[in-house]
Amino acid sequence: MTQELEARITELEMTVTHQERTISELSDVVAEQWTRIEVLMRELTRLDETKADAEPEDEANRRPPHY
Helix, strand or coil: CCHHHHHHHHHHHHHHHHHHHHHHHHHHHHHHHHHHHHHHHHHHHHHHHHHHHCCCCCHHHCCCCCC
């Protein structure tokens, strides 16, 4: 192999290594974000249930439909 070809192969190997590291980091970020999304979805469900369990509003205190 010529020195130029070896240099090109080395450069390609370095590029692939960098891309593999970036993909791994991005995968970790996606996994962390998904965990946060799941926590937020559970919290939203809990808040929704809490609101549904609250006492219904008295008709006299209910806002008119145009609000």
